[in-house]
Amino acid sequence: xxxxxxxxxxxxxxxxxxxxxxxxxxxxxxxxxxxxxxxxxxxxxxxxxxxxxxxxxxxxxxxxxxxxxxxxxxxxxxxxxxxxxxxxxxxxxxxxxxxxxxxxxxxxxxxxxxxxxxxxxxxxxxxxxxxxxxxxxxxxxxxxxxxxxxxxxxxxxxxxxxxxxxxxxxxxxxxxxxxxxxxxxxxxxxxxxxxxxxxxxx
Amino acid sequence: xxxxxxxxxxxxxxxxxxxxxxxxxxxxxxxxxxxxxxxxxxxxxxxxxxxxxxxxxxxxxxxxxxxxxxxxxxxxxxxxxxxxxxxxxxxxxxxxxxxxxxxxxxxxxxxxxxxxxxxxxxxxxxxxxxxxxxxxxxxxxxxxxxxxxxxxxxxxxxxxxxxxxxxxxxxxxxxxxxxxxxxxxxxxxxxxxxxxxxxxxx
Numbered sequence: 001x002x003x004x005x006x007x008x009x010x011x012x013x014x015x016x017x018x019x020x021x022x023x024x025x026x027x028x029x030x031x032x033x034x035x036x037x038x039x040x041x042x043x044x045x046x047x048x049x050x051x052x053x054x055x056x057x058x059x060x061x062x063x064x065x066x067x068x069x070x071x072x073x074x075x076x077x078x079x080x081x082x083x084x085x086x087x088x089x090x091x092x093x094x095x096x097x098x099x100x101x102x103x104x105x106x107x108x109x110x111x112x113x114x115x116x117x118x119x120x121x122x123x124x125x126x127x128x129x130x131x132x133x134x135x136x137x138x139x140x141x142x143x144x145x146x147x148x149x150x151x152x153x154x155x156x157x158x159x160x161x162x163x164x165x166x167x168x169x170x171x172x173x174x175x176x177x178x179x180x181x182x183x184x185x186x187x188x189x190x191x192x193x194x195x196x197x198x199x200x201x202x
Numbered sequence: 203x204x205x206x207x208x209x210x211x212x213x214x215x216x217x218x219x220x221x222x223x224x225x226x227x228x229x230x231x232x233x234x235x236x237x238x239x240x241x242x243x244x245x246x247x248x249x250x251x252x253x254x255x256x257x258x259x260x261x262x263x264x265x266x267x268x269x270x271x272x273x274x275x276x277x278x279x280x281x282x283x284x285x286x287x288x289x290x291x292x293x294x295x296x297x298x299x300x301x302x303x304x305x306x307x308x309x310x311x312x313x314x315x316x317x318x319x320x321x322x323x324x325x326x327x328x329x330x331x332x333x334x335x336x337x338x339x340x341x342x343x344x345x346x347x348x349x350x351x352x353x354x355x356x357x358x359x360x361x362x363x364x365x366x367x368x369x370x371x372x373x374x375x376x377x378x379x380x381x382x383x384x385x386x387x388x389x390x391x392x393x394x395x396x397x398x399x400x401x402x403x404x
Contacts (some may be wrong), residue, residue, distance in 0.1 A: 024224060024226060079387060080374075082387070104361070105307060132366075137386060137387070138388060139381065139387075141376075141377040141386060142368075142377070143375045144367075146377070148358060148361075148362045149377070149386075151358060151360070152356070152361075153354040153355055154354070156350060156354025156357060156358065157350070158352070160350045165346075166344075174343075175343040175344065176351055179343060179348060179386075181385045181387040182387065183351075183382065183385035183386050183388060184335065184341050184348045184383060185281060185284070185339070185382075186340060186388055
C-alpha cells in the first residue's frame with residue numbers, strides 16, 4: 001500500500017479506537033494491532049499517540065473546511081448558504097462519525113503547538129459558519145448564540161443518528177435547515193426550507 | 203455533616219472529577235482525597251466508582267424531571283410549554299454543568315441494572331420533551347429529529363457557555379426558544395418568543 005493510503009488507514013483505525021474506548025484508554029499498541037502493523041511500523045508514520053490525535057483532527061477540519069469553501073463560492077443566496085453549511089457538515093461527518101466523536105470529546109488532550117493549530121482550524125470553521133449565519137439574521141439573538149445553537153444541532157447527531165431510521169445527509173439537512181431558518185412551529189410549509197419566502201407563500 | 207448532605211458533597215466532587223479528567227481516569231482514591239475523607243469513609247456512602255456514576259446520573263435526571271413535571275403542570279399553552287422545557291433544562295444544567303458533561307459523555311460506562319435504570323430515566327425525559335415539542339409542530343420535520351435537534355442546541359452549551367458573555371438561563375432560554383419555535387431567519391421580532399403570534403404582529 002502506498003504511504004498516504006496506509007497513513008489514512010492508520011488514522012481511521014485510530015479514530016475508531018479513540019471514539020469507542022476514548023483517547024486516554026487507547027495505547028499505541030492497540031492502534032498498531034487494529035491496523036495490522038507492528039508498533040515499529042506505526043512509528044514510521046507518526047511519532048506517537050498525540051500525533052495520531054493531531055493528524056485526525058487536522059485532516060477532518062481541513063477536509064470539511066475545503067469542501068465548505070468550495071461550495072460557498074458557488075452559492076450567493078443567504079438562505080442557500082446556510083443550507084450549504086448544514087449539508088456540508090452532515091455530508092462530511094456522517095461518513096466520519098468516529099472523527100466527529102474525537103473532535104467533540106478529545107481536543108483537550110492536545111497540547112502546545114498541536115493544540116494551537118487545531119484550535120485555529122476550529123476557529124476558522126466557526127468564523128465562516130458564523131458569518132454565513134449572520135447573513136440571514138432577523139431575530140434579535142446574538143450570532144454567537146445562534147451559531148452555537150446550530151453547531152449543537154449538528155454535532156449532537158453522534159448521540160442518536162441511525163441511518164435506517166433517520167435518513168441520509170439530505171434528509172437531515174432539510175430538517176435542520178428548516179428548523180434553524182424558519183422554526184419548528186412556524187407555518188412555512190409550502191416553500192422548500194432553503195428558499196426565500198415569497199409573498200404568496202406567507 | 204448529616205449523611206445526605208455529605209453524600210451530596212461526595213457526588214458533586216465526583217462529578218467535578220469525572221467531568222474534568224474523565225470517569226475512566228478517576229480513581230475512588232481521587233474522589234476521597236478531593237472530598238476530604240478517607241477511602242474507607244467513602245465506602246460508607248457508595249459501594250464503588252460505578253455507584254458514584256450511577257448516583258450522579260440518577261440524581262440529575264430525577265431533579266430535572268421533577269422540576270419539569272411540576273412546571274409543565276402549571277402551563278397549558280403549547281408554545282409556553284416548549285419554553286418551559288428549554289428554560290427548565292438550562293436552569294438545572296447551568297447549575298450542574300459537571301453533571302451535564304458526565305451525562306453526555308460517560309453513560310456508556312454504566313452496566314447491567316444501573317445502565318437500564320438510567321436509560322429508562324433518560325427515555326422518560328426524552329418522551330416528555332418530545333410530546334411537548336410535538337404539540338407545536340407545524341413543520342413537516344419528524345418529531346424525533348426536531349427533539350434531537352433541540353437536545354443538541356441545549357446540551358452543546360457545555361462546550362461554549364461563559365456566564366459573563368452569554369447571560370443567564372433566561373437569556374439562553376429566550377434565544378433558543380426563539381430559534382427553535384420561529385427560526386433565526388424569520389421576521390417575528392415584535393412578539394416575545396414564547397407567545398403565540400397574533401394577526402397584528404405578523
